[in-house]
Amino acid sequence: MDIKNKVWEICGILRDDGMHIGSYVEQVTILLFLKMIEEREAKFEETEEIPEEYRWDQLTEKNGEELLQHYEDTLRELGRREGLLGEIFGRVNSQFKTPVNLSKAVAEVDAIDWNKYEADVKGAAYESLLEKYAEEAKGAGQYFTPRPAINATVEAIDPDHDEKIHDPAAGTAGFLIEAYEHILEKNNEGLDLSREERKQLSEENLTGVELVPETRRLGLMNMVLHDLYSDIRRDNSLQNPPSERFDVILANPPYGGQNQQEPLRDDFFVESKKPELNFLQHSFSMLNDDGRCGIVVPDGVLFQTGQAKRVRKHLMKNADIHTILILPIGAFHPYTNVTTNIVFFDKGRETNEVYFYDLRTDVEKIKKSNPLTEDHFIDFLKNWDSREDSDQYFSVSIEEIKEKDWSLNYKKYKEFDNGGEELPAPEELLTELLGLQETITENTQQILDEIEADN
Template sequence: METQYTLILQGLGRQPGMLGTIFRKAQNRVQDPAILKRLIHDLINKETWSGGGDINGDAYESLLSKGASDKGSGAGQYFTPRSIISAMVEVVRPTVKDTVVDPACGTGGFLLGAHEYASKGAAHMNPEQRQHLKASFVHGVEIVDGTARLAAMNLLLHGMGDAKGQSLIEVKDALIDDPGKRWSVVLANPPFGTKSSITMVGADGKDAREDREIERNDFVVTTSNKQLNFLQHIMTILDINGRAAVVLPDNVLFEGGAGEALRRRLLNDFDLHTILRLPTGVFYAQGVKANVLFFDKKPASETPWTTTTWVYDLRTNKRFTLKKSPLTREHLEDFVQSVKPGRPREERVESERFKSFTYDQLIARDKVNLDITWLRDESLEDLDNLPAPDVIAREIIEDLTAALEEFAAVADALEAKETSEA
């Protein structure tokens, strides 16, 4: 039985399309034949697995969420909190007319969120639209085999794709090249950390050397910073008049050099209309201070497309933890209401946490720094407002971890420069 099971897994992994992605490099980790028999025959075989897509999909999502909270497994780095996904999707408002891509899809949370939102009008769709929603509405790219399997199964259990059809999840490094295809919506939370596993060579001819070299003429700046490269990649694959919502760490907003050059292009060639400053303590990965950038791609123009950028600060004087005080969708409701999705931006109104900044104000800032704050941290002025000791400790750890990431990136850059000069 053990031998036969192993052969079955290997055969399924060689199948084309969705089935091959789900069983890609699958292994039998149950070495005891007696335990394997009990698992398959006595437990799995006696269950009824016809509960429906919604029930099976929700159960699978619950398992993924529990896996993400397990620090030992490291699964949290591929998992974006569903409350953040829901708010991002509601602002972007994908419809059945769109095509949605996530170039670092993890377990597929953004793709599920977009599909669920667009499916609200399914009762009024024609057969072609329903087929598009099922078979070609979403596309994901994931570099890690095991995570790609989870994403493919996640989509399948939620009614997307076909086990015998083309896979909606592509297993590769999204930064390798320009895929040629363009999508109308990009939703993404690229992997944290600054060091890239590859060498990038941009149109400027410079290189950031590491293991292997990749030349991309569509990249306007050369850097080994993964977030900046993912941002450039997203700027490439987004179709004209397409909408993007991307989670990016603070350093993308203030880093000089390549970061400054990229921010200038983003403000000029795209409409960067909204920035959401996320609070700390909401991601499973430690040391993350992140933001969500919402921007639209526009046709070529002699004048900058960004006229006004609205910044919502959900970080200052906000305290969240993963277990005791998690960020919920309700905590993001004021942000969504302030943005007024689908309404003219002229209807937006400034508030204590929601401020607007003109293009001239942004471009005049030192290095076009978009890490903008205006609220005072109450805990620095009133000792009675200090958070709990465990929250303070966690924030100190996150600050130190983020600082170490930055120092490591500087050290890697210096080492690469010395190697290239030698």
């Protein structure tokens, strides 16, 4: 049985009940969660255990209006529980209009013998559902990062079990889950860790923040289905200075558009309404000295003047921006067409040189028929420590960067085969145009503010 397709078929039952994609993904998630945690005996504290009358088998024994009512009661009662259960089920309501479709969905979920599948297969099945959701629901793609990009970022950062790891824009928890699985793998699937170390890893060391409650719920469920019981706090990461520091930051924050107002943050070194610049500043602020960060940013962050330039300059003077991975055109297709990069920096020392890895030049555009895969990152990771052995890595000194007005646009430094600068793809041209428009707007607003201040 193709478990991924089976899960999507169950979604079809809910679509027939008239639900839109956000609702049926949530409802299927609830049903899968109830079934899986019972089979896997999820490690909730005693106060968080699901009461006997609201366990999965009670749903399978009812039908008709009685089933519909019991399902509603189950969601309501579990939403009142303390701890993680209450966080997951809080404010969730049944979206089923007819008991027959709920009965069909319960029967389909119950027919799957989840015990015969390994944890990673179950987790992959759920993540495939989240991926479908990101592809089809308008705006949902901003909360989902392609797994190959996550894997490459985490493997490059190489977090350890005793480090505090955080994602300030957690979405559906992809970075946190991959960091957890990476740490288990490097420790003999966790067998080399003591019970206390394993508990601290799974319950304390991996945390996140997510603003959107529905997305946070999906992220919490995703973590539990991967045996990860840390918290994703619901909050606006940019609202206040961090109350704690972390060893590792992994993030794909929202970008494009602007916040309603500039965050009032004394720890920010540049005032801006652009979320991508503010998340960069926030990530820097959250890191311990010698802390490491891998963060996704749009192209504009690397070349725009004004606020973006001031952020780059400050970071390069106070952190080592040692690597920038230039992602292929369409890397986040179909979620966004904005051209993107992954910036790696270590806090606590100045930048002396920046290594670029060009995964864009002469690389076929990413699309449905040519998806982003692990293979795209093989050479990047293989030569992470021995960069001179790869033709795709090239370094630029801080002196060169200063001469180019603190620009981190890789095209200003790379020698192309044709002897000049590569002709930009339409997506890159669009990004540059948007960046120019934002710079004009920023400069115009600054002039208006100065005129108003003089009056």
